[in-house]
Amino acid sequence: MRLSSLFVHNFKNIGELDLPQLSGVNIITGRNASGKTNTLQSIYFLSTLSTQFKTYQQAVRFGADFFSVKGGLESSGAQKSLEVRYGPGRDVKLKLNGNTVAKKSDYIGECRVVNFAFEDIDLVRGTPGERRRALNILISQVNRGYLKSLQKYTAVLAHKNKLLSEAFKKRPDAAVLEAFNEQLCESGAEVIKIRKEAAVFLSQAFDLAHKRISLGLESASLEYKCSFECVGDLKAAFAAKLKELLPAEIARGTTLIGPHKDDMLFKINGREAKYYASDGQQRTLVFSFKLAEYRYMQDAVKDDPVILLDDVFYELDADRKAAVLEFFRPMPQLFIVSLEADWVKKVFPDAASFRISGGALQDALQKE
Amino acid sequence: MESYNNASLIKLINELEKMPGIGPKTAQRLAFYLLKSEKADVEKLAGSILEAKEKIKYCSVCFNMTEIDPCAICTSLRRDRSLICVVEEPMDIVALDNTGAFKGLFHVIMGSISPLDGIGPEDLKIRELLIRIGKENIKEVIIATNPDVAGEATAIYLSKLIKPLGVKVSRLAQGMPMGGSLEYADEVTLARAIEGRREL
Numbered sequence: 001m002r003l004s005s006l007f008v009h010n011f012k013n014i015g016e017l018d019l020p021q022l023s024g025v026n027i028i029t030g031r032n033a034s035g036k037t038n039t040l041q042s043i044y045f046l047s048t049l050s051t052q053f054k055t056y057q058q059a060v061r062f063g064a065d066f067f068s069v070k071g072g073l074e075s076s077g078a079q080k081s082l083e084v085r086y087g088p089g090r091d092v093k094l095k096l097n098g099n100t101v102a103k104k105s106d107y108i109g110e111c112r113v114v115n116f117a118f119e120d121i122d123l124v125r126g127t128p129g130e131r132r133r134a135l136n137i138l139i140s141q142v143n144r145g146y147l148k149s150l151q152k153y154t155a156v157l158a159h160k161n162k163l164l165s166e167a168f169k170k171r172p173d174a175a176v177l178e179a180f181n182e183q184l185c186e187s188g189a190e191v192i193k194i195r196k197e198a199a200v201f202l203s204q205a206f207d208l209a210h211k212r213i214s215l216g217l218e219s220a221s222l223e224y225k226c227s228f229e230c231v232g233d234l235k236a237a238f239a240a241k242l243k244e245l246l247p248a249e250i251a252r253g254t255t256l257i258g259p260h261k262d263d264m265l266f267k268i269n270g271r272e273a274k275y276y277a278s279d280g281q282q283r284t285l286v287f288s289f290k291l292a293e294y295r296y297m298q299d300a301v302k303d304d305p306v307i308l309l310d311d312v313f314y315e316l317d318a319d320r321k322a323a324v325l326e327f328f329r330p331m332p333q334l335f336i337v338s339l340e341a342d343w344v345k346k347v348f349p350d351a352a353s354f355r356i357s358g359g360a361l362q363d364a365l366q367k368e
Numbered sequence: 369m370e371s372y373n374n375a376s377l378i379k380l381i382n383e384l385e386k387m388p389g390i391g392p393k394t395a396q397r398l399a400f401y402l403l404k405s406e407k408a409d410v411e412k413l414a415g416s417i418l419e420a421k422e423k424i425k426y427c428s429v430c431f432n433m434t435e436i437d438p439c440a441i442c443t444s445l446r447r448d449r450s451l452i453c454v455v456e457e458p459m460d461i462v463a464l465d466n467t468g469a470f471k472g473l474f475h476v477i478m479g480s481i482s483p484l485d486g487i488g489p490e491d492l493k494i495r496e497l498l499i500r501i502g503k504e505n506i507k508e509v510i511i512a513t514n515p516d517v518a519g520e521a522t523a524i525y526l527s528k529l530i531k532p533l534g535v536k537v538s539r540l541a542q543g544m545p546m547g548g549s550l551e552y553a554d555e556v557t558l559a560r561a562i563e564g565r566r567e568l
Contacts, residue, residue: 105554106554144554144555148554148555148556156521159483159521160483161519163483173488175489175529176481176483176489176525178482179520179521179525180527183520183524282380
């Protein structure tokens with residue numbers, strides 16, 4: 001798939017940015033704090049509805065009272081238009097081909113992206129929450145059933161945790177807890193099942209990509225780590241463990257196991273990369289993982305996602321930068337953020353470049 | 369705002385806005401409509417609101433809304449008195465009764481179990497339902513709570529309570545809406561419809 005146009009208003013530090021004609025390779029350049037990364041993030045937001053913030057309000061440009069991101073999309077020969085608007089005190093308003101879409105789960109996945117960013121290293125180094133989030137965003141883009149099960153699980157979990165959090169002043173009704181546990185098991189088992197299947201595919205693609213980068217010297221794998229022993233029937237195992245843990249959950253005031261406590265381990269040569277990989281190895285691991293994400297989406301929907309590259313070349317010399325870019329040559333659409341456009345132009349002479357300044361387009365030097 | 373310096377008008381708009389489905393714009397429209405209407409019409413409206421509020425009570429048996437207690441459904445001789453359909457709100461009775469497909473009795477539990485809103489089983493008319501099942505000769509309870517998280521939890525909770533009493537418990541079927549097209553149904557609905565399929 002390819003984004004054919006992008007219109008951003010009041011999103012983060014971008015005032016008004018109109019890019020009516022996008023190419024296969026798009027270079028976004030500009031000084032520091034000009035809005036390069038935010039341009040990329042507006043595409044990420046248009047696709048996944050997620051930002052790094054807790055609330056949408058935080059993504060509204062200072063002094064403005066709304067933001068909107070619009071994009072035209074070409075996907076398997078069809079033209080689509082996507083639009084997200086946010087105003088204060090409301091939820092986001094979604095439009096697909098001009099028609100309002102009420103549920104996020106009917107919108108996410110229309111435009112699919114893989115985002116390569118400097119902070120990806122947190123996937124290896126950071127908390128399990130960041131890895132779960134990455135998995136959720138990845139799978140949700142290609143599997144709406146997954147997103148719906150996840151939303152249901154999250155809603156049930158909130159109810160159950162509320163009951164448990166008040167357990168110290170009022171002993172919760174065992175039958176009520178059971179009623180929520182039953183729903184938790186059903187949606188939770190579905191979430192775990194799909195995540196485990198995804199992890200198997202990702203692990204293979206991850207190892208393959210990593211072997212290519214490490215010249216076959218290292219083996220890499222991913223392992224989905226369930227917060228309880230999930231053998232045999234997943235739903236039954238989840239239910240049995242929840243039953244066993246009920247007194248502990250009442251004592252601790254929260255749900256102790258489930259997809260919201262699971263993790264995905266990055267391994268290098270069989271050891272956990274968080275502890276046993278060097279900085280350079282961790283960098284190449286996350287890069288390989290992102291390439292695996294790309295393969296996963298491509299395989300799941302038989303269509304290539306849009307690639308966003310945000311300063312992933314930061315620590316590399318010119319030769320390595322060019323070598324890394326070669327990985328992206330077969331992909332139909334790239335957005336590359338960089339301080340300089342020249343070195344990208346050497347690899348992709350046909351690239352369109354957009355110079356951003358003060359959150360707006362300075363000049364478009366398309367296909368000189 | 370100078371255009372809005374009439375305290376009584378603002379008060380009326382605020383009161384209208386409290387109603388479900390009424391936003392600020394609609395509240396304004398309704399308020400201006402009322403002010404433009406004949407005084408007699410407005411009095412008629414105010415009178416009927418008050419009259420309904422005074423006369424209509426909850427049925428002491430099923431908690432439906434009624435002027436005569438017990439309500440017409442509870443006292444009807446043409447209904448199957450061995451069937452009870454459990455619903456969340458009195459409004460749901462109207463919807464189900466209009467189908468003509470259900471000829472049994474109803475019981476409104478006045479909400480659903482929702483810990484996030486601080487609503488537990490003790491806040492609902494569940495004890496009254498259990499007493500009814502014990503007293504009357506009930507063979508089957510049909511649970512027609514909403515298919516959301518709280519409604520599902522209430523259904524599961526009720527079935528755990530009622531099944532040990534030796535009464536059959538069933539849940540409304542979920543699946544494809546009539547006149548719906550397969551391609552527009554979401555995955556969850558379709559999966560439910562496949563689970564709940566019928567032999568032809």
